[in-house]
Amino acid sequence: MNLKPDEYIKNRLDDQINWYDKKSATQKKCYYWSKVVTLICTASIPVISVAFRHQSFTVIVTALIAAIATVTEGILTLTKWHEKWIAYRSNAEALKREEYSYLTSSGAYSELNDDEKFHTLVDRTEDIISNENTNWASLGKKKGKSI
Template structure:
């Protein structure tokens, strides 16, 4: 149980938090820089090279961060990893309390089968996403 289920719950929890942190940090920077551009553009009437450079830099940073968010799929990953983590926890708690599908029969075998099915489905989804990305790269 510890070697598989607990480790998987911990892994998905950790990965979800990492992606959520990356997503939110990048979005905070974007939210701060985006309104700075029109505010700074008012100052360009003073013909300041520094203001022009600040505006260009802010726009460039926003573009880079949006590209990284799209490429890394941080929002989608943190939501999906959180969903899987919570699903695995749900299975564990039902198993421990002998409720739901774990109320009778070979409950450990059922837990293993259901847990592996959840993990396997995520792996299949990941592989499909990688193949789709490769296809888009080769066709684009």
């Protein structure tokens, strides 16, 4: 496959940047919502316990709320939304930095001819993407061994 620089930027680099941006935003929302649920649940337990201390339903309600908080934290731990959010955001920003450096002929691209610039862009971009894939693959292997 012989891509021109504009084709590579549009079809590969920009596509990957958009994918990482969207995934990062999704992971961030999931992380925030799970933390909000956990915070509301854990903060409400003492309030309900004191405000309704003489009611028979208080024990059941506080136990249910504690269970919801525990499950939410467990889901957060299992899904690793926070870690994914940070990793996806970091990759999106690293890819953007490569694209801008390439387009402005700065940094690693400052003293290269057009062919060298393009090949350097491809190499550096694919390294970023490959490293991210390798990091997640190794995380999956670690999880598999510990189970």
